[in-house]
Amino acid sequence: xxxxxxxxxxxxxxxxxxxxxxxxxxxxxxxxxxxxxxxxxxxxxxxxxxxxxxxxxxxxxxxxxxxxxxxxxxxxxxxxxxxxxxxxxxxxxxxxxxxxxxxxxxxxxxxxxxxxxxxxxxxxxxxxxxxxxxxxxxxxxxxxxxxxxxxxxxxxxxxxxxxxxxxxxxxxxxxxxxxxxxxxxxxxxxxxxxxxxxxxxxxxxxxxxxxxxxxxxx
Numbered sequence: 001x002x003x004x005x006x007x008x009x010x011x012x013x014x015x016x017x018x019x020x021x022x023x024x025x026x027x028x029x030x031x032x033x034x035x036x037x038x039x040x041x042x043x044x045x046x047x048x049x050x051x052x053x054x055x056x057x058x059x060x061x062x063x064x065x066x067x068x069x070x071x072x073x074x075x076x077x078x079x080x081x082x083x084x085x086x087x088x089x090x091x092x093x094x095x096x097x098x099x100x101x102x103x104x105x106x107x108x109x110x111x112x113x114x115x116x117x118x119x120x121x122x123x124x125x126x127x128x129x130x131x132x133x134x135x136x137x138x139x140x141x142x143x144x145x146x147x148x149x150x151x152x153x154x155x156x157x158x159x160x161x162x163x164x165x166x167x168x169x170x171x172x173x174x175x176x177x178x179x180x181x182x183x184x185x186x187x188x189x190x191x192x193x194x195x196x197x198x199x200x201x202x203x204x205x206x207x208x209x210x211x212x213x214x215x216x217x218x
Contacts, residue, residue: 005208040089184215
């Protein structure tokens with residue numbers, strides 16, 4: 001059965017965005033600090049995005065544990081490292097970047113605790129601004145994608161601006177650091193209103209479609 005996806009510029013779409021923003025804001029600061037995700041024990045500080053109960057993390061975990069590409073890989077906006085750890089557990093070297101130092105410190109803790117620190121490096125920067133062009137064989141990102149303006153510091157991990165400028169910067173940076181013709185994977189919601197790439201794996205909610213999409217640099 002096809003998904004029923006409400007456009008973000010409708011009354012219902014705007015209402016859904018407002019409700020989603022409120023719920024995610026609460027979840028960002030009130031989630032458990034220690035969780036288990038796909039067999040890994042993770043420390044997720046308050047204000048860092050948690051994979052527990054989130055659809056994008058669940059979809060990404062299924063894609064990243066199956067896709068076959070040579071290393072190195074890169075995750076843009078890695079947060080506490082829940083997705084990069086899944087890659088490292090496969091013996092694949094991955095570089096994670098994030099603008100939040102607190103979340104990156106947690107990622108270092110998590111990589112050591114799960115005995116994969118030899119496969120992970122972390123860098124502190126905005127999107128992929130500090131990473132070299134044409135350097136990676138696969139790039140993935142679970143970016144902020146809701147078309148609303150940030151009003152609180154923690155909003156930057158969930159809201160992309162009304163013009164989606166943060167999401168677009170993540171995608172452009174991901175394409176810049178990827179080698180020619182290799183995959184760039186990113187999460188997106190029908191509430192974003194953005195139609196880029198091809199869906200790899202999706203999940204339908206009552207009024208929303210959430211997907212992992214793929215694009216490649218030509």
